[in-house]
Amino acid sequence: MSDKDKLKNFFSDRLTPRLTVLGFGILLIFLAQTFSLAQTRPASPATPPAPAENATDPMAGLTNPEIKAELEKAVAAFNASQFSEALDVLKALYGKFPELVPPRIVLAQWFAQANLGNAVRANLEMGTEEVPADPEAFLLLAEISLRQGSLTAAEALLNQAKTKIDAYTLNPTRKENLSRSLRRVMTDLYEARQRWKPMEESLNKQIEADGRTAELLRKKGIAIFQQEKDDDAKKIFIEADRLDAEAKESGLPADAVMSQLYTLRGDKDNARKSLAAALVAHPTSKEVLALSIQMNVNDDKLDEAKTLAEKLLAEDPTSHSFKRLRATVALYLDDYTTAEKLFEELLLADPLETQNANGLALALCEQNSPEKLRRALAYAAENVQKNSDNSEYLGTLGWVLYKAGQIEQAADALKQSAASGQINAASAYYFARLAVQTGKVAEARQLLNAALQGGTPFAKRRDAIKLLDELSK
Secondary structure, eight states, X not given: OOHHHHTGGGSOSSSSOOOOHHHHHHHHHHHHHTOOTTOOSOOOSSOOOXXXXXXXOTTHHHHOHHHHHHHHHHHHHHHTTOHHHHHHHHHHHHHHOTTSOOHHHHHHHHHHHTTOHHHHHHHHHHHHHHSTTOSHHHHHHHHHHHHTTOHHHHHHHHHHHHHHHHHOOSOHHHHHHHHHHHHHHHHHHHHHHTOHHHHHHHHHXXXXXXXXXXXXXXXXXXXXXTTTOHHHHHHHHHHHHHHHHHTTOOOOOHHHHHHHHHHHHTOHHHHHHHHHHHHHHOTTOHHHHHHHHHHHHXXXXXXXXXXXXXXXXXXXXXXXXXXHHHHHHHHHTTOHHHHHHHHHHHHHHOTTOHHHHHHHHHHHTTSXXXXXXXXXXXXXXXXXXXXXXXXXXXXXXXXXXXHTTOHHHHHHHHHHHTTXXXXXXXXXXXXXXXXHHTTOHHHHHHHHHHHHGGGOOOTTXXXXXXXXXXXXX
16 A cells, blocks of 8 residues: 555545544554655565664654654644644654654645645645755655656656765665655656666666565566567566466466557557467456457457457456446447447446446437437537547537537537547548538548548447448449
8 A cells, every 4th residue: 555545544525634533643653654655665575774873763753752742733733724833843843853754745745635736746846945955855746747747857856856865864764765766756757758778777676675576577577578578578477477376466467468568569460369378378367358358349350359248247247347348349339229228327337437428328329219319419418518628529429419410510519529630530430421411522531541540449440441432432
């Protein structure tokens, strides 16, 4: 469990963020044992380094009455929305016990659990100013930047964090936790930058410090595969499978991982061979079955996809993702009754899931029923109202309007779906049908060729092939 998860129960559902009594107890343990939000990986099985002679007892936060009393004051002030007072208490505590987490980082943790993202970032930024020698604010800001896709900013912050971690001496336990997180985030940065050799080297450091885990080995295998060393990568994935088996856990099997990587590379033949091998070796693996369904859909083997989707749903009838997969295959097979039933069940279970509403609209509008067409239009319009810039939902609305005979409104919706300059395969088909309706045959052929280019799967792909053949005669 990550430290963010440990803090999860600190706040009630009230508008004003509050720390619960149970949450405060967890906070004491959290501060005492780890001193750092940045610890997100299990400790190394190896013997931890011996603390320096002047290191604070790592359990001091539980036994030192002064620390406990001051934390209680800070929590009470925070619960009363007296954030400045809480900060003052934390600053005074940190002045006496500099081995603790700096005040701004503690506040950032609390604000994060209150879902006040702006306050989180503001406190981290102030933390770099108020305690510039401490690494953690730089490290957390780097991770935020990485998640937001600001890779250059993330890399600059990570370099600063590394320098500060190397120089940090106040708390050996915290230093090791920060170092572990630095290695993890650096690995993520190298992956985002597609620097595969540095990613491999970073993972080697993680493995040396944290031990050989299936998760780390699979990441290393990806880095090795991306360096065109396929056989070496597979050996790493097989070792990850072995570690999972020893721990009685299950990850994605080696051949299935290789299939995904081959797919990303564009090597469809090896992707199919690897996935077929995975399915033979793991015929009941839900993950392998799901990948096999997707592969069959991509290859237009819809009957095979249906068989596997039914098997998968039978394995776990309560799974929303498996039910959605079966419903999607039904859409591709023009089995609109089944698709309607499954998407309706999904929407009843999760009324806010717009993908389910989108699928239901597509199933309803095809059934030549005025009542179902009315419902389809309502679902499609509501989806667009909630997601006005979603090109897929705009395309669906355009198609439902077309099916309802509202040609001008359909054209408007489809034009909006292409406003970004990009158009997905399904919308290109809808546009083509509209073009045929208005006598623009050449334009329709062009749109159909665009829809079919690259082999992108979509529910109307077979209809698009048929229509293009008719228009080309």
